Amino acid sequence: MIKTDIIIIGAGPVGLFTIFEAGLMKLRCHVIDAIPQIGGQLKEIYPKKPIYDIPGFPSILAGDLIDNLEKQAEPFQPGFTLGERAENIEKKEDGSFIVTTSEGTQHHAPTVIIAGGLGSFEPRKPLIEGLEKFEKKGVEYMVREPESFLDKRVFISGGGDSALDWAIYFAENSTLPVGLVHRSDMFRAHKDSVARVYQLQEKGKIELYTHSEVKNIGGNDALETIELHQKDREPRTISVDYWLPLFGLSPKLGPIGNWGLEIEKNAIKVNHSLDYQTNIPGVFAVGDVNTYPGKLKLILCGFHEATLAVQTCYKIINPDKKFTMKYTTVQGIQGFEKVV
Numbered sequence: 001m002i003k004t005d006i007i008i009i010g011a012g013p014v015g016l017f018t019i020f021e022a023g024l025m026k027l028r029c030h031v032i033d034a035i036p037q038i039g040g041q042l043k044e045i046y047p048k049k050p051i052y053d054i055p056g057f058p059s060i061l062a063g064d065l066i067d068n069l070e071k072q073a074e075p076f077q078p079g080f081t082l083g084e085r086a087e088n089i090e091k092k093e094d095g096s097f098i099v100t101t102s103e104g105t106q107h108h109a110p111t112v113i114i115a116g117g118l119g120s121f122e123p124r125k126p127l128i129e130g131l132e133k134f135e136k137k138g139v140e141y142m143v144r145e146p147e148s149f150l151d152k153r154v155f156i157s158g159g160g161d162s163a164l165d166w167a168i169y170f171a172e173n174s175t176l177p178v179g180l181v182h183r184s185d186m187f188r189a190h191k192d193s194v195a196r197v198y199q200l201q202e203k204g205k206i207e208l209y210t211h212s213e214v215k216n217i218g219g220n221d222a223l224e225t226i227e228l229h230q231k232d233r234e235p236r237t238i239s240v241d242y243w244l245p246l247f248g249l250s251p252k253l254g255p256i257g258n259w260g261l262e263i264e265k266n267a268i269k270v271n272h273s274l275d276y277q278t279n280i281p282g283v284f285a286v287g288d289v290n291t292y293p294g295k296l297k298l299i300l301c302g303f304h305e306a307t308l309a310v311q312t313c314y315k316i317i318n319p320d321k322k323f324t325m326k327y328t329t330v331q332g333i334q335g336f337e338k339v340v
């Protein structure tokens with residue numbers, strides 16, 4: 001059981017900034033995210049786009065903003081459970097909460113801040129009969145531990161950044177070539193990545209199949225083969241250890257929608273005049289995931305909401321103490337010792 005002061009659900013920009021604001025109040029945080037990397041929409045959807053409305057930054061790339069937020073949170077030694085979706089919440093008699101993930105990891109804290117954005121990012125799955133049978137047995141929608149795919153026969157389907165980035169990574173690090181299958185010969189990925197794929201194809205490190213689709217998969221206990229359909233050619237069966245259909249992720253409010261929270265238009269209603277607390281005392285919602293009159297889905301609004309939410313978390317955790325806010329220019333940053 002992981003114990004902390006605040007369980008944060010969502011490692012997007014707002015969840016990451018919550019760690020910093022909580023840390024200033026000497027509150028420890030543990031962050032859960034359904035995807036294996038931090039950064040929410042900024043890393044998943046638009047890492048290379050410049051953002052122009054972050055105060056103090058005339059322009060900053062979304063990916064760089066996440067790197068900065070991670071660095072800013074570092075002194076407060078946050079814990080992370082990544083690649084696992086927060087599935088259930090249970091309120092204990094003493095008012096504290098246990099949040100359990102899709103993989104069964106349990107987290108215990110007196111307060112919970114949901115910074116779940118548009119919801120957890122779920123993989124877009126191909127329509128193939130019997131697909132579920134091989135999920136996590138050769139069919140993978142996300143790369144959690146890249147090393148486990150090295151020196152194996154890996155095929156990737158997709159034409160976006162994720163598919164090409166991983167194809168390049170495996171081609172450069174594995175002793176075996178990697179297969180890359182795409183429905184057309186036009187890629188949505190960054191043009192530098194597309195150029196690199198063609199270079200690696202020439203070196204025999206990527207086997208590129210354009211105008212192609214995987215239409216069937218087979219195996220006994222685990223995945224053993226894929227059936228590749230290539231334009232103007234007979235279908236053929238190829239032996240593989242892994243097939244990674246990387247067709248992107250789509251956000252879904254998911255299990256949080258069944259936690260007894262007041263939901264309006266797919267977002268969580270909060271007390272906006274005070275602290276962004278939900279109808280469940282001790283559970284807060286900040287950032288894109290919440291709604292209230294006049295709500296704007298902007299990063300800077302989420303930062304403000306998180307700052308106020310942690311004030312009430314402090315009062316719940318320290319009912320007998322008074323917190324006097326001091327400017328960071330006055331008190332500096334006093335981080336936590338690393339827990340080993």
Ligand SMILES: Cc1cc2nc3c(=O)[nH]c(=O)nc-3n(C[C@H](O)[C@H](O)[C@H](O)COP(=O)(O)OP(=O)(O)OC[C@H]3O[C@@H](n4cnc5c(N)ncnc54)[C@H](O)[C@@H]3O)c2cc1C
Binds near residue numbers: 084121
């Ligand atoms: C193309 C584009 C451009 C944009 N440009 C701007 C801009 O210029 N300026 C601006 O202010 N805003 C912009 N936005 C909006 C901005 O990205 C959002 O306001 C911001 O991402 C909200 O941050 P967040 O932390 O609330 O949520 P998110 O970034 O959505 O992160 C939420 C995280 O929570 C996780 N999560 C959700 N549910 C669960 C669960 N049950 N278990 C575990 N994890 C879960 C998700 O996997 C996700 O990683 C833009 C958005 C897009 C798509």
